[in-house]
Amino acid sequence: MTIDYFEDLLRKPSLFKSEKKLDNNYVPKKLLHREKELSLLSQLFLELITNPNSLSRKILIVGKTGIGKTATIKLFGEMLINAAAKRSGLIKYVHINCRKERTSYKVLIKIVRALNNNFPKRGYSPQDLLEIIVDIVNNQNLHLLIVLDELSYLINNGGDLIYSLTRINDDLFNSQQHLSIIGIARDISCLSNLDISTMSTLQRNIIHFEKYNREQLYDILEYRAEISLKENVISDKLIESISELVYQSGDIRYGLNLLWKATKIAENQNLKYITMECIRLANQDIVPFSAIDILNYMPIQKGILLLAIITALKKSGRIQISVLEITNSYLIICENLGIHPRSHSQLWNYLQEFKREYLITMEIKSEAIKGRKALISIQDISISKFEEILVNILQTKGIKI
């Protein structure tokens, strides 16, 4: 009998409440920790709501990858349109990704078609298209906000377009302003290819988006988990672990991918919730080759201590374990192998080295009575995978495990 994979999968209870809400392109209703930027943008555009077509804004948004530039501007666009509509002003928002629309022509045709869906795709020059845009906005008396996202892809071959767009109202002195522009880029170096006047126009209004800190990453990932996963599918502690993994790059996209993959892995293993091992496995694709290199050149005793950590972690089923648990596990392995164990201070030195080599993380907890306690965890690499690689290496060095 053939297996009906779809029926089989559909019978399994899903851990997702709404899987699409973990998608990178999903714009959530709430953008935590971007309130300051949204408020600043609102102040800049307020005049257009109270007094339609009274001014033209040209703004550049700059910031590292995956920190909510696109999402913030899209959410802002929605707010702006709604606010204008309530007061009978007409604002149109067109979001263009210049990585996809790389030439001036493609950008312009995209704008025209956003204004008039039936417009033919061919047969016009960029100059024609510019004039058509100006005509439409004037005739319909609307204000057009053009967002040029990933601007650096366009600037190399679209400098003229940006010049024309930023100047479109200049010919008409004291007249109504029908066009605003928001450019989005990772850094301002992309501006250097522009002519000086365009550069200075954009440079005057730069909004820098800062990277999120650890607490902010946690809040954001917790919120995204809350809207996309069922209750109790992920613990706060694990969200903290994901935030820690994301912190270095600061890229929320990476965190969302990890969250999605870990949930899929948990579902595949018929678990009711995500475990640290699911996150490790999800993160496996990104196992640093440098880690394997370090293992290859590791002295045998140090390798055995690492194996003891892995064994103890697996046995405990917890995310973190104490040094005492590690030592006990280490002594058992040494006894089984007939190897003389190293001293406590030597083991402590090895732990410090593991930390520097990013193989483990160590959290020092103060406890009122017992003093300080170090808790060890392995976050970046799947434990099973790690164990497999390590055992292989130790075996090639003559250790019979």
Ligand SMILES: Nc1ncnc2c1ncn2[C@@H]1O[C@H](COP(=O)(O)OP(=O)(O)OP(=O)(O)O)[C@@H](O)[C@H]1O
């Ligand atoms: N404050 C936030 N709250 C909730 N989700 C967020 C927040 N900031 C970013 N995200 C989410 O993170 C993902 C990446 O954000 P976004 O696409 O806006 O990044 P970006 O800064 O435009 O990156 P790039 O420069 O690579 O285009 C999106 O799914 C977005 O919804």
Ligand SMILES: [Mg+2]
């Ligand atoms: Mg973006």
